Amino acid sequence: MAIYRESSEAIRNLYDGERVHRDAYLSTEIFALEMERLFARRWLYAGHMSQVPQAGDFITLEIAGTTLLMIRQADGGVQIMANRCAHKGAMLRCQASGHVDRAIQCPYHAWSYRLDGSLLAVPLREGYQGSHLATSEAAGGLTRFQTAVYRDFVFVCLDPNAAGLTAQVPAELLGCLDAMADRSPLGRLEVAGPCLRNVIECNWKIYLENINDTVHANVTHESSALSAEAVWQRTQSAAPSALKKPMAIEQLLPFSSGSDFMEKMGGRVWAGGHSILGIHASLHSDYSSVPGYEQAMIAAWGEPRAKQILAWSPQNALIYPSIAFKSAPQTLRVIRPLGVSRTLVEIWAFRALGAPDILLERTQTYNRIVFSPMSIVAHDDVQVFESIQRGLAGAGNEWVSLHRGQAGTRAADGSRAESESMATVGGTDERLMRNQYRAWLEALVMSDTASVESASAASASAASASAASASGASASGASASTKGIPAKRDSGDAPLVSSAGVTKS
Ligand code: FES
Ligand SMILES: [Fe+2]
Numbered sequence: 001m002a003i004y005r006e007s008s009e010a011i012r013n014l015y016d017g018e019r020v021h022r023d024a025y026l027s028t029e030i031f032a033l034e035m036e037r038l039f040a041r042r043w044l045y046a047g048h049m050s051q052v053p054q055a056g057d058f059i060t061l062e063i064a065g066t067t068l069l070m071i072r073q074a075d076g077g078v079q080i081m082a083n084r085c086a087h088k089g090a091m092l093r094c095q096a097s098g099h100v101d102r103a104i105q106c107p108y109h110a111w112s113y114r115l116d117g118s119l120l121a122v123p124l125r126e127g128y129q130g131s132h133l134a135t136s137e138a139a140g141g142l143t144r145f146q147t148a149v150y151r152d153f154v155f156v157c158l159d160p161n162a163a164g165l166t167a168q169v170p171a172e173l174l175g176c177l178d179a180m181a182d183r184s185p186l187g188r189l190e191v192a193g194p195c196l197r198n199v200i201e202c203n204w205k206i207y208l209e210n211i212n213d214t215v216h217a218n219v220t221h222e223s224s225a226l227s228a229e230a231v232w233q234r235t236q237s238a239a240p241s242a243l244k245k246p247m248a249i250e251q252l253l254p255f256s257s258g259s260d261f262m263e264k265m266g267g268r269v270w271a272g273g274h275s276i277l278g279i280h281a282s283l284h285s286d287y288s289s290v291p292g293y294e295q296a297m298i299a300a301w302g303e304p305r306a307k308q309i310l311a312w313s314p315q316n317a318l319i320y321p322s323i324a325f326k327s328a329p330q331t332l333r334v335i336r337p338l339g340v341s342r343t344l345v346e347i348w349a350f351r352a353l354g355a356p357d358i359l360l361e362r363t364q365t366y367n368r369i370v371f372s373p374m375s376i377v378a379h380d381d382v383q384v385f386e387s388i389q390r391g392l393a394g395a396g397n398e399w400v401s402l403h404r405g406q407a408g409t410r411a412a413d414g415s416r417a418e419s420e421s422m423a424t425v426g427g428t429d430e431r432l433m434r435n436q437y438r439a440w441l442e443a444l445v446m447s448d449t450a451s452v453e454s455a456s457a458a459s460a461s462a463a464s465a466s467a468a469s470a471s472g473a474s475a476s477g478a479s480a481s482t483k484g485i486p487a488k489r490d491s492g493d494a495p496l497v498s499s500a501g502v503t504k505s
Helices: 008-012 028-039 171-181 204-211 222-238 247-256 259-265 293-301 303-311 357-371 378-393 431-445 452-459
Strands: 019-021 044-048 057-063 066-072 078-082 097-099 103-105 112-114 119-121 144-150 153-157 189-191 196-200 267-269 275-277 316-319 323-326 331-339 342-352 399-401 423-425
Touching (some): 044 066, 044 189, 066 153, 171 275, 171 316, 171 323, 204 331, 204 342, 204 378, 204 431, 222 247, 247 357, 275 431, 293 303, 331 357, 423 431
Antiparallel strands (some): 057 066, 057 097, 066 078, 275 316, 331 342
């Protein structure tokens, strides 16, 4: 029986501004609505231009139950289209990546399509005489979806009515992609190898919340950090004290940073669920300098911009609902929900072209020791995530608490006063997660014909007027901002729309 599809009030009851009801993580109906009303309407990560360098190169992916082809076009652009034959729906390509010369031929009855998805040829053409094929949907070829390219990162939106990428994603967040690309003295990145994949038996939102969770680091990962510390001490005592810290040690030791440090990291949230964690510092702030790199950056970008780029290493930038990345090290995670309690996380490493190899080594080492299924950090998290999923399904307390970090957000009458707009927050605030649920609720209570983006766009921080063209197929290399990196601002908080209609207790 459909509870949530028929009732916005029932959905509103799942989040009261401080708590999330367990059904948000357990209900298959909610999961289906998330795919329809959130994932199918947002700009999501598809891939990187470097994965499809030649015309006809393609990758395949799946978003919200729709299988997709991302194909490099003859004009150098890229287009994302349904990986679904217009004849009877067969999947055109099953492999993760590949190449087609001039046409994509269906493996079932050999209908073929041009690189732009238009119908090229149908076998036994004379058999269609007298039919309405020419005016049918099939004659239109493959369904093309909105595709946007930003600094070679390719995004797709399944909703043809959605506003463009820059209307949905704050310019400051796109600036973090600029900061990642500009770590290359040439201003270009390329994907380094296939991604690491981690399939976790938990709801996708449990993973997403954790991207903004600093409090767990020195608890959940205590054994990893302390082991690294013990190894480092033993190494030092056995060898001259001038020993340079190995890369893995340098990356693991900060996981034991105390709550004070985590709080001071700071964060920033935007309407639409977006955020940056670590606007003042992060676990990456104190990585050792790379000989010659700073000089190469100054030569490429000029001293002010080079210093700005090198100083900017937030913990996580989050383009809601499914893209988390770091400007440095150059890594990007994509959350691909597979089911209500099953989530795939893709972990991509990028090479900064023209930069010393040690930067890529740093990225790949971080991905291996922190994010991969075989890492000594991620399995700490995975064990907890999967236990949460099991625990929520059991009897007892039906609510997840997100109460922390409310100071200064209550009006005199006790009502909540968290802002819809951009705000700066403490690094341990659960407001970073509440901000996700505000966007989640907004998306889910919209009717299935309403445009989430129009609401998001209206309240999002101003998109950069100088942003790259982001709707339609394009292959721009332009920046959202030549400065790119977000500047510190006052919060500009405004009174919050309260979550009316909460009746559960
Ligand atoms: S399903 Fe593709 S040609 Fe028939
Ligand atoms: Fe963790």
